[in-house]
Amino acid sequence: MPKIRYEELTWPEVKEAVAQQRVCVLPVGTTEQHGPHLPLVTDVLTAAEMSRLAVEQVPDEAVLLPPVYYSFNEHHMDFPGTIAIAGETIIRYVTDIGISLARHGFEKILIVNGHGSNVPFLDIAARNITNESTAIAAMASWWSLIPKELITAQRESEYPGGMAHGCELETSVLLHLRPDLVQMDKASKDISFQHTEFFYWDLQNPSPIFFQEWFSRYSKTGTVGDPTKAKAAKGELFVNAVVERMVKLIREFRAREIAPRVDHH
Ligand SMILES: [Zn+2]
Numbered sequence: 001m002p003k004i005r006y007e008e009l010t011w012p013e014v015k016e017a018v019a020q021q022r023v024c025v026l027p028v029g030t031t032e033q034h035g036p037h038l039p040l041v042t043d044v045l046t047a048a049e050m051s052r053l054a055v056e057q058v059p060d061e062a063v064l065l066p067p068v069y070y071s072f073n074e075h076h077m078d079f080p081g082t083i084a085i086a087g088e089t090i091i092r093y094v095t096d097i098g099i100s101l102a103r104h105g106f107e108k109i110l111i112v113n114g115h116g117s118n119v120p121f122l123d124i125a126a127r128n129i130t131n132e133s134t135a136i137a138a139m140a141s142w143w144s145l146i147p148k149e150l151i152t153a154q155r156e157s158e159y160p161g162g163m164a165h166g167c168e169l170e171t172s173v174l175l176h177l178r179p180d181l182v183q184m185d186k187a188s189k190d191i192s193f194q195h196t197e198f199f200y201w202d203l204q205n206p207s208p209i210f211f212q213e214w215f216s217r218y219s220k221t222g223t224v225g226d227p228t229k230a231k232a233a234k235g236e237l238f239v240n241a242v243v244e245r246m247v248k249l250i251r252e253f254r255a256r257e258i259a260p261r262v263d264h265h
Pocket of ligand 1: 034042043114115116165166170
């Protein structure tokens with residue numbers, strides 16, 4: 001099997017990976033509190049592990065970049081442990097990673113997101129990469145790759161709110177990927193977020209309203225959701241579903257033609 005980890009390649013091997021037009025898969029997480037039962041690394045771990053499992057299935061078609069560990073999460077700073085990066089910094093940082101890859105000749109950059117609050121910043125970073133280089137970049141949050149029917153079939157927590165942060169979904173995934181890092185005896189349900197017609201928070205079906213306030217205003221534990229409903233078996237189903245779809249996404253993205261630009265002035 002060819003090496004899949006970007007940082008383990010030599011420069012001639014990078015040149016070969018470019019010749020194969022492998023898709024660059026860049027996991028981006030964050031380092032932040034996830035309640036009393038999950039580690040700070042949760043969002044890095046989920047994005048990086050699912051990316052690794054996917055790239056391992058298509059080692060000739062993709063290469064796995066080292067994950068980005070720090071990101072935007074100022075709203076979590078009332079809880080110990082969170083490392084908060086300014087939004088402008090994360091946009092520029094991820095843009096620079098993508099542009100560097102493009103300068104070496106890679107044409108497809110896939111950002112795999114593990115942190116809800118990354119979405120607007122990584123969307124802009126992906127657009128920047130596309131606008132400022134010859135490559136094209138796309139971004140996908142792992143939970144959005146899970147088929148809705150699978151979540152509905154497995155879900156035991158209430159909607160909305162049971163699957164938001166350190167929740168039934170994330171805790172199940174961690175129980176499958178790294179059970180040694182989950183302290184289920186400390187997990188508790190915390191859905192004190194004021195759920196109304198427009199303001200609700202659930203990974204299964206995001207609200208139409210973009211809104212984020214200080215986390216400590218609506219969560220006592222650092223959790224939003226019901227991690228007591230989490231199970232490793234569910235986590236395995238979710239991870240397998242994400243990996244299966246990510247493999248398809250990588251293949252589709254690799255085959256995607258980049259049409260020439262036309263200047264109509
Ligand atoms: Zn998370």
